[in-house]
Amino acid sequence: MGEDRVTGPGVPGLAGGPGRSVRPRRTPAARQAQQWLLTLLPAFPVLLLVLRLWQLSRQDMSTMLLLVQYVSPLGLLSALLIALVWAFPLVVLTFGVLGRLLRLSAPERFDPERSLLASWTARTPGWVATGAVALGALTWQLRFLPTLLMLALCLLALRTRYLYPDQPTRILLVGVALPVAAAILAYAALAPAAWTALRSGEPATAVLLAVPPVATVLLTGPIPAESARAVTHGLTYAVAAVLPLVTGAVFLAAPVLPTTAVVVAPPDSDTAGRADEVPPEVVLGALITVTDTATVMLDRSAAVRFLPNEWVRSQVLCPQARPVPYSVVAVHGWPVEETVLDWMMLRRPVADPDVRCAGRLRLEDRAGRGTR
Numbered sequence: 001m002g003e004d005r006v007t008g009p010g011v012p013g014l015a016g017g018p019g020r021s022v023r024p025r026r027t028p029a030a031r032q033a034q035q036w037l038l039t040l041l042p043a044f045p046v047l048l049l050v051l052r053l054w055q056l057s058r059q060d061m062s063t064m065l066l067l068v069q070y071v072s073p074l075g076l077l078s079a080l081l082i083a084l085v086w087a088f089p090l091v092v093l094t095f096g097v098l099g100r101l102l103r104l105s106a107p108e109r110f111d112p113e114r115s116l117l118a119s120w121t122a123r124t125p126g127w128v129a130t131g132a133v134a135l136g137a138l139t140w141q142l143r144f145l146p147t148l149l150m151l152a153l154c155l156l157a158l159r160t161r162y163l164y165p166d167q168p169t170r171i172l173l174v175g176v177a178l179p180v181a182a183a184i185l186a187y188a189a190l191a192p193a194a195w196t197a198l199r200s201g202e203p204a205t206a207v208l209l210a211v212p213p214v215a216t217v218l219l220t221g222p223i224p225a226e227s228a229r230a231v232t233h234g235l236t237y238a239v240a241a242v243l244p245l246v247t248g249a250v251f252l253a254a255p256v257l258p259t260t261a262v263v264v265a266p267p268d269s270d271t272a273g274r275a276d277e278v279p280p281e282v283v284l285g286a287l288i289t290v291t292d293t294a295t296v297m298l299d300r301s302a303a304v305r306f307l308p309n310e311w312v313r314s315q316v317l318c319p320q321a322r323p324v325p326y327s328v329v330a331v332h333g334w335p336v337e338e339t340v341l342d343w344m345m346l347r348r349p350v351a352d353p354d355v356r357c358a359g360r361l362r363l364e365d366r367a368g369r370g371t372r
Contacts, residue, residue, distance in 0.1 A: 044244065048251050049076050055252055056286070058302035066304060070289040070296070076256055083254035084247050089136030093151040094239055095120050096129050097219075098232045100158035104221075105228035117236050129155055138344075143205050143327070143336040146186055146212035150219070153179050157220035175220040183213035193331045205329055205336060255320055257286035261356035262295060262315040264307050280313060282359050314364075318357035 053071065057063035099121025103110040112122040136148045157175040164170050190209045197206040223231060265280035285299035294306040295315075329336045334343070355362055 045077075045080060048080060048248060049073075051248065052076070052252055052254075052256055056256070056298065056302065060302070063298070063302065063304055066296075067288065067298075071257065079254050079256045080251055083251045085135070086139045087243065087247050089132040089140070089148070091239075091243065092124070092129060092132035093136070093148070093155060095236065096124060097151055097154050097158065098236050100155065100162065101219075101223065102228055102232040104158055104162050105223045105232075106225040109225075109229050115233075117233060126159075138340045141337050141339055142331060142334055143208045143329075146190065146209055149182060149186065150212040150216040153182060153216050154219045161221065176217070179216040179220055183217060186213040190331060193329050193336065197327070197329045197336075200328055202327055202329060205327055209336070255286075257288065257298065259318040259320065259357075260285070260287040260297065260315055261318055261354070261359070262287075262297065262307060263313040263356060263361065264311045265313055266311055280361055282356055282361060283307060284318070284357065284359050314356070314362070316354050316356050318354070 053064050053067045053076075057067060095117065099117045102117065103121060110118045110121075112119040133148065133152045137145070140148055157171075157179065160174040161171055187210075190213075194206045194209040197203075197209065222228070262283045263280055264283055283297055283299060283305060285297045285305070288296040288298055288304070290296070290309075292309075294308055295312055297305050297307065299305055325335060325337055327336050
């Protein structure tokens with residue numbers, strides 16, 4: 001998509017010599033706003049990690065401190081990255097479209113030194129937007145891909161109108177012909193699925209499949225200058241307010257500890273026929289760590305259990321259960337809740353689930369011959 005110029009029509013600049021310009025000095029308010037933004041951005045992932053541990057501990061400080069001691073920060077960051085990888089394309093493309101819409105509609109109000117939205121637009125290189133589109137195509141569910149196509153085409157059309165205002169043919173091709181052709185192809189592929197979603201009582205899925213292609217044709221040009229700043233900044237504030245709540249809700253539901261089933265029994269229970277024999281037990285929960293003396297687990301009731309290693313008969317890693325599909329809609333056999341990565345990556349072979357992951361004992365564990 002190319003790199004946008006920092007200065008241009010409607011962007012204040014200072015002459016620095018023939019054929020070049022330099023950035024004006026930033027005002028104290030703009031510098032302070034940027035410093036606050038740079039301070040809060042790194043703090044948000046840390047806050048999410050702390051809240052996730054606080055949720056796992058069921059608001060018990062001792063349990064939380066134990067988790068902080070043993071849980072790997074790299075594991076938490078990996079879970080955070082996997083759960084929220086979809087958010088990066090959303091932020092880059094949404095703010096990019098709103099910033100370019102403001103620059104094209106009201107160039108006199110596009111000031112990178114006073115507006116964070118304008119500063120984001122003027123200083124974000126084009127390869128970042130291109131990478132965001134590619135990442136979104138891989139990680140977004142099928143039902144969100146029409147929205148991704150809309151954002152990408154709007155971004156390209158607005159940039160073309162800004163960089164080539166004296167080339168109406170190019171503007172017509174990129175801003176009108178390309179969105180119309182994309183809408184025709186999209187409806188040819190998505191119209192049956194959108195109709196199925198509407199008949200199946202899934203209006204949200206139907207809207208996500210049907211509205212973005214036609215909206216693309218209407219959003220590739222400027223809006224009235226008197227309302228441009230209010231519209232773009234209002235949408236920016238709305239996205240900035242909602243996005244942390246959505247990302248937090250998604251991450252708080254993501255697993256950060258491996259789920260393990262451990263069969264434990266005191267040594268005396270290995271002697272059959274004793275009246276006081278303690279039967280083996282399956283402890284199902286999240287594995288925290290294994291020390292020299294005990295296996296530390298967080299069971300389903302969020303209670304920390306220290307299982308002596310000599311009591312452990314067997315243990316197994318329980319795979320994460322795949323979420324139950326919410327939608328019955330598919331596009332040519334592709335479920336709308338699947339991503340391209342889901343189709344590209346190898347899946348675990350289908351096998352009979354281990355009974356221990358369901359909280360039941362195996363026959364060999366009942367007989368006392370389980371292996372770790």
